[in-house]
Amino acid sequence: MKRIFILGASGFIGNALYKELCSYFDTHGTYHTANDFFESNHQFHHFDMEYENVEILLENLRPDVIISSLRGSFDAQVETHFSIINYLLKYDKKLIFLSSANVFDAFTNYPSYEYDKTLSQSVYGRFKIKIENALLRLPNHQYNILRLPMVFGKGSPRIKEIKTVIDLGEPLEVFPNVVINATEIQKLTQQVHYIINRSRQGVFHLGSTDLVHQRDFILDICEGLGFDSPLFKNVYDSNYDRFLAVLPKDNKLPKNLHISIQQVVKASTKL
Structure with missing residues (x-):
């Protein structure tokens, strides 16, 4: 073994x-x-x-x-x-x-x-x-x-941080021009x-197979957690889309091990 x-x-x-x-x-x-x-x-x-x-x-x-x-x-x-x-x-x-x-x-x-x-x-x-x-x-x-x-998931530090910021009534810092996977x-x-x-x-x-704007992703997470109108602080560090995403090309895993952004959202916000 x-x-x-x-x-x-x-x-x-x-x-x-x-x-x-x-x-x-x-x-x-x-x-x-x-x-x-x-x-x-x-x-x-x-x-x-x-x-x-x-x-x-x-x-x-x-x-x-x-x-x-x-x-x-x-x-x-x-x-x-x-x-x-x-x-x-x-x-x-x-x-x-x-x-x-x-x-x-x-x-x-x-x-x-x-x-x-x-x-x-x-x-x-x-x-x-x-x-x-x-x-x-x-x-x-x-x-x-x-x-x-x-990396997200139920009970993950990132989910806990989002909940804490919203519960305190503070704005979540988001990046509308940053394209990510998760x-x-x-x-x-x-x-x-x-x-x-x-x-x-x-x-x-080992990221999701699809990409999303970071603000849209965080909004989906918030809605999945039951926060319908979260307060956002939009941060623009560029006039154009900026990518921070890692995708596979040479070393791919079997399809059953792939994950999509919506699957990340669902797994991270399920009760």
């Missing part, structure tokens, strides 16, 4: 991946903030990347597949991922790195595909690119780079499960 090790398994995405995979693989994960559940579950291991080196955990657990869904200090994440790369090379194992559409945020005129050149104006995007570039030097079978758009957490975990099962290699773009 493959041993899976999820870095950041106490977070929203990492924990959903743990729940998806733990019945099929010997699945372990890390947590940072202590609580009774994680401390009593022997599959979870405390890890503070700012003060600890991940090499100790890797040597003790010897995972076959590492999934990185870490959050926190960019410098600490970079150092952690370079330690992981050393482990991959030493034992011929694999890393699945959850990256972001922001690695393309300097490009505005079209959606981005798997092997397009990355270029970012944001600190976050450049940090993701630094780790991606290190992984791209590895043999293909030793990594997956999964570029994600915004995804939903349950579909994402199924996609990752498939990639592991089939030993797929390379770079994947």
Whole structure:
């Protein structure tokens, strides 16, 4: 049985991946903030990347597949991922790195595909690119780079934020000229499960197959949550449509693993 090790398994995405995979693989994960559940579950291991080196955990657990869904200090994440790369090379194992559409945020005129050149104006995007570039030097079978758009889902941090802002009577900041795609957490975990099962290699773009203006998408989310007339603050950073979307062209998944914007809305707002 493959041993899976999820870095950041106490977070929203990492924990959903743990729940998806733990019945099929010997699945372990890390947590940072202590609580009774994680401390009593022997599959979870405390890890503070700012003060600890991940090499100790890797040597003790010897995972076959590492999934990185870490959050926190960019410098600490970079150092952690370079330690992981050393482990991959030493034992011929694999890393699945959850990256972001922001690695393309300097490009505005079209959606981005798997092997397009990355270029970012944001600190976050450049940090993701630094780790991606290190992984791209590895043999293909030793990594997956999964570029994600915004991840929604029932109880997701983004849905909670929308509800909180509306409940406070504050306007939601929206971008009428930004064209995006999105995804939903349950579909994402199924996609990752498939990639592991089939030993797929390379770079994947795991967003919805269709695109939408960001304001229209947020409006649909609000209406699905029962907020018929949300207060919006429209932000225009361009006179023209600007794309921040990741679409697949070379590495496509089966149709049953595709998702549409309306499916994202429905899954994120269902009771």
